[in-house]
Amino acid sequence: MTNASLSPLLEKLSDRLGPKGFTREPDSMAPWLEDWRKRYHGAAAAMLSPASTAEVADIVRLCSAARVAIVPQGGNSGMVGGATPSAAGNQILLSLRRINAIRAISAESSSAVCEAGVILANLHDAAAAVGRRFPLTLGAKGSATVGGLISTNAGGTQVLRFGTMRGLVAGIEAVLPDGSIFNGLTMLKKDNRGYDLRQLLIGAEGTLGIVTAAALKLVPAVGVRRVAWVGLGSPEAALRLLRALEGKMGEAIEGFELLPRAALDIVLRYIPGTRAPLDRSCEWNVLIEATAPLGAPDPQPALEQALGDALEAGLIEDAMIAASEAQAEALWRIRDSMAEAESKDRQSTKHDISVAVDAMPEFMVEAAAAVERRFPGTSVMAFGHLGDGNVHFNVRAPDGAAPDWLLRDGPATSAYVHDLVTAAGGSLSAEHGIGQARLAELERIGDPTRLRAMAAIKRALDPHGIMNPGKLVPLAEAEGGP
Numbered sequence: 001m002t003n004a005s006l007s008p009l010l011e012k013l014s015d016r017l018g019p020k021g022f023t024r025e026p027d028s029m030a031p032w033l034e035d036w037r038k039r040y041h042g043a044a045a046a047m048l049s050p051a052s053t054a055e056v057a058d059i060v061r062l063c064s065a066a067r068v069a070i071v072p073q074g075g076n077s078g079m080v081g082g083a084t085p086s087a088a089g090n091q092i093l094l095s096l097r098r099i100n101a102i103r104a105i106s107a108e109s110s111s112a113v114c115e116a117g118v119i120l121a122n123l124h125d126a127a128a129a130v131g132r133r134f135p136l137t138l139g140a141k142g143s144a145t146v147g148g149l150i151s152t153n154a155g156g157t158q159v160l161r162f163g164t165m166r167g168l169v170a171g172i173e174a175v176l177p178d179g180s181i182f183n184g185l186t187m188l189k190k191d192n193r194g195y196d197l198r199q200l201l202i203g204a205e206g207t208l209g210i211v212t213a214a215a216l217k218l219v220p221a222v223g224v225r226r227v228a229w230v231g232l233g234s235p236e237a238a239l240r241l242l243r244a245l246e247g248k249m250g251e252a253i254e255g256f257e258l259l260p261r262a263a264l265d266i267v268l269r270y271i272p273g274t275r276a277p278l279d280r281s282c283e284w285n286v287l288i289e290a291t292a293p294l295g296a297p298d299p300q301p302a303l304e305q306a307l308g309d310a311l312e313a314g315l316i317e318d319a320m321i322a323a324s325e326a327q328a329e330a331l332w333r334i335r336d337s338m339a340e341a342e343s344k345d346r347q348s349t350k351h352d353i354s355v356a357v358d359a360m361p362e363f364m365v366e367a368a369a370a371v372e373r374r375f376p377g378t379s380v381m382a383f384g385h386l387g388d389g390n391v392h393f394n395v396r397a398p399d400g401a402a403p404d405w406l407l408r409d410g411p412a413t414s415a416y417v418h419d420l421v422t423a424a425g426g427s428l429s430a431e432h433g434i435g436q437a438r439l440a441e442l443e444r445i446g447d448p449t450r451l452r453a454m455a456a457i458k459r460a461l462d463p464h465g466i467m468n469p470g471k472l473v474p475l476a477e478a479e480g481g482p
Helices: 003-021 026-032 053-066 120-129 146-151 197-201 235-252 261-270 300-312 325-336 338-345 357-374 405-423 439-445 448-461 474-479
Strands: 046-048 070-073 092-095 102-106 111-115 169-175 181-184 210-217 222-232 253-260 284-293 318-321 352-354 379-385 390-396
Touching: 003 046, 003 053, 026 046, 026 092, 053 070, 053 092, 053 169, 053 210, 070 146, 102 120, 111 120, 111 146, 120 146, 146 210, 169 197, 181 197, 222 235, 222 300, 222 325, 235 253, 235 284, 235 300, 235 357, 253 261, 253 325, 261 284, 261 338, 261 379, 284 300, 284 325, 300 318, 325 338, 338 390, 352 405, 357 379, 357 390, 357 405, 390 405, 405 439, 439 474
Parallel strands: 046 092, 070 092
Antiparallel strands: 102 111, 111 210, 169 181, 169 210, 222 284, 222 318, 253 284, 253 379, 352 390, 379 390
């Protein structure tokens, strides 16, 4: 569809939304036409910023009638280009950032009803104000929005205890591809009326509808937290330590992040103000967070005892527990700075993979060795959420690699990593989604039965193919659409 043929639709949208909700001004649109990693660049016929669910419904009805594609966008903090329009310039970019009210929040029901544009950090603050918390956090909490977190089924560092976004969503309001509004915000403990549309929309990356609001579960506020840094010899020892801590402390263990020595070294090299937590340099390191709600016993004695037992048994090599909140934050800063430090160090192909938790330690070691044999000079840096079976498995370029190494050799290294993951029964995307970055690989190695089912669902709900085309569902494109 040409821009000239779009004119009648754009006039209707401009009339409906007014100057606050409609723009074609290049400078206003430019920051939102590329992903935050600046790997994907697109264009759009217009950027729409509706202020209500009703306006979203009107937009979708008009675009559906005109067969014009819509690309929904939240905070634009995704990792896989899922919210970036194509370069054709004939799609509508739909920003949910103005739909940002917290409609209700309650300590008694431990719930919050938030619109899609609510920023995660603001939800954290609102929950704290009523003595509760929303137990999902990630590095982009200052820009990531509720709608985007739902649409990508975000994870983060507290999945070990509370699960992904899918487990924290109790209800959803969404606009479906025909412009109808799905009202599913009621927080029912039991509902056996057939297919669960809420769960279908979670992780759908805007390909089945546009999430406009959600009912979210809150949990008791943290009364005290204790953060420890542990040095040990292998990922297998780390998993044994996790199982020992869970056996002695149960759900108090909320965070368990694994980093190799190389990861710690590049953070210390590139991130000002960071320092090594231990005097001893260990091959692997674990960051542990234990918490207790208000009024519950401090977990520190149990954590000290458990780490002391592990040290005596030879399971770990060294450990320290933060003596203050400032020291705890400094330890977490090391983990949270990994992506920034790595980007300053050298080129790398980045993989967000998962295998069964008990298989992950062996996979990390053996897959890294296999990659380094296959691509001489490369080095693997694997780190992250060991207890979830999800690590960031990054293949770093050889020393002195050409500037175009990532473009030239990156696809082959990624394909090899994904083949190893598939052979281990794992997933090429644990928490970042598919978007456009992993679409071709999903089509190459994905289970054909699963892909056919996804495409069938997509065609049934979005027969005109207007909802975020070119993302997540490889086979849907074969049926046509904008």
